[in-house]
Amino acid sequence: MSTAIETTDIIRSFGTGALETIVLKGINLKIEEGEFVALMGKSGSGKSTLMYQVSLLDTPTSGSIKLFGTVADDMTEAERVVFRRNNLGYIFQDYALVPELSAEENVALPLLMMGHDTATATKIARATLDQLGLEGKYTNRPNQLSGGQQQRVSIARATAKKPRLLFADEPTANLDGASSDDVIDALRELHASGQTIMMVTHEYEYTKYCERVIQIEDGVLIDEREPFRA
Amino acid sequence: MPEPTHGNWRATWHVAFLLARRQIQFSSIWLNLLIMAIMVLTFLNLVVITGILTGLIQGSLADNKSYYTGEVFISTMPGDSILESTFPIMATLQAHPDVAAVSARYVQSATVEANYQDRWDFTEPENSVGIRLTGIDPVAEQAVTGLADLLVEGEYLNENESGYVLMGAFNLAQYTDFSDAFDPLENVRPGSRVKLTFAGTGATTNRGPENGGSNTLVDRGGTTAEFIVKGIVDSKVGEVSSRVFLTQDDWNRLVNPRLDQATEIAMVLNTPQAAIPLVAELKSYGFDEKAQVETAEEAIPSFLNDLVNTFGLLGSFIGGVAVVVSGITVFVVIYINALTRRKQIGILKGIGVEGGAIERAYVMQSLFYAVIGSSIGAVLVFGLLVPYFAANPIDFPFSDGILFVTGEGTVWRAGILTVVTAVAGFVPSWLIVRQNTLDSILGR
Numbered sequence: 001m002s003t004a005i006e007t008t009d010i011i012r013s014f015g016t017g018a019l020e021t022i023v024l025k026g027i028n029l030k031i032e033e034g035e036f037v038a039l040m041g042k043s044g045s046g047k048s049t050l051m052y053q054v055s056l057l058d059t060p061t062s063g064s065i066k067l068f069g070t071v072a073d074d075m076t077e078a079e080r081v082v083f084r085r086n087n088l089g090y091i092f093q094d095y096a097l098v099p100e101l102s103a104e105e106n107v108a109l110p111l112l113m114m115g116h117d118t119a120t121a122t123k124i125a126r127a128t129l130d131q132l133g134l135e136g137k138y139t140n141r142p143n144q145l146s147g148g149q150q151q152r153v154s155i156a157r158a159t160a161k162k163p164r165l166l167f168a169d170e171p172t173a174n175l176d177g178a179s180s181d182d183v184i185d186a187l188r189e190l191h192a193s194g195q196t197i198m199m200v201t202h203e204y205e206y207t208k209y210c211e212r213v214i215q216i217e218d219g220v221l222i223d224e225r226e227p228f229r230a
Numbered sequence: 231m232p233e234p235t236h237g238n239w240r241a242t243w244h245v246a247f248l249l250a251r252r253q254i255q256f257s258s259i260w261l262n263l264l265i266m267a268i269m270v271l272t273f274l275n276l277v278v279i280t281g282i283l284t285g286l287i288q289g290s291l292a293d294n295k296s297y298y299t300g301e302v303f304i305s306t307m308p309g310d311s312i313l314e315s316t317f318p319i320m321a322t323l324q325a326h327p328d329v330a331a332v333s334a335r336y337v338q339s340a341t342v343e344a345n346y347q348d349r350w351d352f353t354e355p356e357n358s359v360g361i362r363l364t365g366i367d368p369v370a371e372q373a374v375t376g377l378a379d380l381l382v383e384g385e386y387l388n389e390n391e392s393g394y395v396l397m398g399a400f401n402l403a404q405y406t407d408f409s410d411a412f413d414p415l416e417n418v419r420p421g422s423r424v425k426l427t428f429a430g431t432g433a434t435t436n437r438g439p440e441n442g443g444s445n446t447l448v449d450r451g452g453t454t455a456e457f458i459v460k461g462i463v464d465s466k467v468g469e470v471s472s473r474v475f476l477t478q479d480d481w482n483r484l485v486n487p488r489l490d491q492a493t494e495i496a497m498v499l500n501t502p503q504a505a506i507p508l509v510a511e512l513k514s515y516g517f518d519e520k521a522q523v524e525t526a527e528e529a530i531p532s533f534l535n536d537l538v539n540t541f542g543l544l545g546s547f548i549g550g551v552a553v554v555v556s557g558i559t560v561f562v563v564i565y566i567n568a569l570t571r572r573k574q575i576g577i578l579k580g581i582g583v584e585g586g587a588i589e590r591a592y593v594m595q596s597l598f599y600a601v602i603g604s605s606i607g608a609v610l611v612f613g614l615l616v617p618y619f620a621a622n623p624i625d626f627p628f629s630d631g632i633l634f635v636t637g638e639g640t641v642w643r644a645g646i647l648t649v650v651t652a653v654a655g656f657v658p659s660w661l662i663v664r665q666n667t668l669d670s671i672l673g674r
Contacts, residue, residue, distance in 0.1 A: 057580055058668040077667070078584070085582020096577040096671075100252035110582050112248065115241045141256075157581065 002068065004165050004196045005031040005054050010063035012049055023049045024060070025219040031198060031212075033068070033164070036191040038207040038227065039200045041216035048169060050216060051200050055088055055167045056080045068164060085113055089158030091168040095150040097142040097157070103129060104138040107156045114161060128160040129153070132186055148179025155186050159195070166190065168199040172206055184209065204228050245583060246590035254595055257567075262599075265563055269603020269651070270610070272556035276643045277611055279552075280545030281635040285619065287538045290466065290629035294534065295526040297375050297467045300333075300496035301505045303529040304512070305522045311338075312491040314520050319495060322515065328504040329497050331373035336365035336481050337493035340428035342401065342474055344415040347423070357416055359401050362473045363428055365481025374496050377463060380470065384420030384461030387477050395424065395457040396475040399464035405471075420459050426474065427454045428485055455484050466629050469531075553646060557654040560599065564592055565658030575662055576670025585663040589656055596655025597648060604644040611635055 010027040013020050023046045031037050041047040052058035054065060056072055065072045068087065075083065090096075097106045107125035112118065126138055132152040142150050151171060158166055168187060172180035180203075188209040191197055199210070205228045207213045213225040254262065295301065306313055313319065316334060323332045343358035368387040371377045377396070378386035382405070387396055399405035403414040418424065429452055457476065465471050482489065499505060505525045512523045522529075530538075568575065575588055616633050624631035662670070 052668055057671065058666075081579055081582055081584055084580065088582075090580055092577065092671075096574075096580075098249070098252075098574060098578070100256040101248070105248065105252070109245065109248070109578075112245050113241055113583050113587065115238050118244070 002033050003030060003066070004033045004035070004068060005029060005198070006066040007054060008064040008066075010050070010053055010060045010065065012046075012053060012058070013061045023219050024053065026063070027053075027216075027219075027221055029054070029214070029221065031196070033196050034194055035212065036187070036195075036197045036210045037199070038210040038213045039198060039216065040202060040204065040207070040213055040225070043202070045216045046219040047200050047202075047216050051167055051169060051198065054198070055090065056084055085110060085161075087164045089161065089163035089166040091151070091154050091158050091166070091171045093170040093173045095142070095147075095154045095174075097150055097153055099142050102139045102141055103134060103145065103153045103156075106142070106153055107160050110157065110161050124160050125156070128156040131189075132156050133182075146179070147175050148182055151175060151179065151183050152186060155183065155190075159190060164196065166195055166197045168197060168201075170200055170202065172201070172203065180206065242584055242587045243590065245587040246594060249578075249588070249591035250594035250598070253567075253591065254598055261563075265560070265599045266603050266606070268556065268559050269599050269647070270607045272552050272559075273604050273607030273644065273647055274610065275552035276549045276647060277607065277635055277640055278615060278633065279548045280542075280639075280643075281611075281633045282619075282624070282631060283541040283545040284538075285634035286624070286626055286629055286631040287534060287541055288634040289623065289626075289632050290534055290537075291527075291530060293465065293467045293629060294469075294530065297377075297380065297465050298469045298496065299524075299526045299529045300374050301499045301502055301526050302497050302508055302512075303522075303524050303526060304495040304517070305524075305529070306493055307520060307522060310520070312493060313495065314491075315517055316490045316492040316495070318515075319512070319517055319521070320492075322512070322517075323495070323497055326508070328499050328501070328508055330500045331370065332495060332497040333367060333370040333374040334489075334492040335371075335494045335496070336478065336486065336491070337473075338363050338428055338485060340426050340474070342397075342415065343425040343427070344418045344422060346425055355413075357413070358425075359412060359415060361398070361401060362469075363426060363485065364473045364475050365478045365485065366475055367478045371475075374498050375470075377470070377475070380463040380465045381461045382464040384459065386461055387475065389477055389479070391460075392477065392480055392483070393457055394460035394476070395426070396461050396463050397424070397459050398471040398473045398475075399462055400468065400471040401474070402462065405462070405464055418459055418462075420461055422459045423456055424459060425454055425456050426476075427452060429453075453484060466627070468628070549643065553650050556647065557650040560596055560651050560654035561658055564596060564655045565661070567595075568592060568659050568662040572662055572665070572670050573673055575659075576665075576667050576672075579663070579667045580671060585660075588663050589659045592659035593652050593655045596651045600644075600648040600651035604647055608640060608644065611640065 007027055007029045010024050011022065012024040013022040015021055027050055039047045039051060053060045072080070072083070098109070101109065104122055104125040107128055108121035111121035111124055116124070129135070129138060132155060134149060134152055134156070137145060137149060142153070145153065171183050175183060184206050187197055187199065191209065201207065207227040208229065210227045213227050215222045215225050304313065304319060320332065320334055323329045340361055340363035341358050342361050343356050345357045349356060368389045372386070382399060387394060397418060401415055402418050403416045406414045463470065499508065509523050509525055512518070517523055578588055579585060612635070616635055619633035
């Protein structure tokens, strides 16, 4: 098992001079491949900011990030786009689906970008949607799906390309209880199949399938906490 | 191992096409119609305004060719008053297989006076105008320019009659649009008597050296003769409508007996394509040493050439403004579109869709609007407006204005519109795509 994420003294600040706000204050983090890790913290603690750094959506002010042994510090934006496409999957809090595309087109989009032909991409997309219980919803557009279904499409989009690392940014934040359980179950199943997952959440009970719960407070990692056990 | 910085081009285009297609398909029908209407109007502005401006001139050029120069025109050198090689040129043309008909014209400045019978008070100004008196062979001229077809009153000249003239309508008060510029002849109708005063030689028996005559001409210093107006010809070609025509025999009898001293020669050809080779051939015989040998297009009067250039510039300017306005419109529409989708663009980049694919999607949308707009515009132009203006030409003083649109010109203008629209679609999407991915996602 290799190291999926390794950060060294990550600092992220915004503004300059007297207006400078340091959100992350020297984060050292290590997540192994195959782990399901929850990142918890209060609002404003820096948990989302940390996830943006390690998922290469943002660039730290200083410090180093290594993903699967690849140093990401000097990557150009174009290289980051390609790295994200080939290695990382994202589940956004608000689903972030393309409203004009059907469910299967949303899922197929990264596959097409990776060079799959339409038939293959559609086949993979449908199979992934099936696994998430969305049979018969292939041609539905996002506004024709419930919130829970949209989030499952988002999960399908993130996982259809078999990313090495899956990021989930408060995936249950906009969902009711039943839908949230469905999403967490889906993540559990993905992890069971070997998927490395880093999930940002502020709801402790949804860490029940995680192996580690990393806590962040005021931009600093504090002691890890035991996952929720019913 | 470093990863490739770009996906393959096929995948990029594939995704771009999918995004563009779906965005057009599911965007507001009213927005689509509005943008396409703008493109259609811009296309019409580009093609029709320029086409009408050009059409005014083209109508004039076509009339000039039909009613004055023919397809090849031979005229005197600047400063000369006669074509010294009239006979050899005429002999060559009359024997040439490409020449369908040829007419030599004999032209001299003159004055024509009317209403002199009623002018009892000689302190009053006479009713006269300066004209270009033109001797023609009525049959040959009819074959070349169809002069008889321009009759608005009276009858055409008969080569066997003497003492008759055809009046150009510009000289007559009831026809001319230029009465502010000079005093035209009043109450002149077929049957009216007019006096022509010209610098005649009066050597009625002298037929020129080539016809066995002598070179000795007697300049009488001005001759006045009375003619009866047989008909009135009207055309928007000034060189026709401002002249007074008489038969070649009357010309020889009263003005100049020498047939070898024509002023201009017009001809029509069996095929219009023969004009350029014929001009080259005539020049190879050396006829251009003492004459201007030109195709109809080369013989365009300089004021028409100036008008062509001026109207062309005007059309290009108006068209340019239309293109800029259209470009800005598309830019604004696409920019607003991209701006409202900024978060979505950030997410697309986040999940690995390259900026190039997103930009191309917006360019494709713009191209879609441009192509549809241009196509609808072209159908309107060629299917409706060109036939309409052909049937209902715009009545201008110097021409019957048509809508002059060529396929090549239309394709060029559509191409310009498409390129400008594509740029107008690319720039805003590029501006949004180049923004920080996370800032786009978070809307900050």
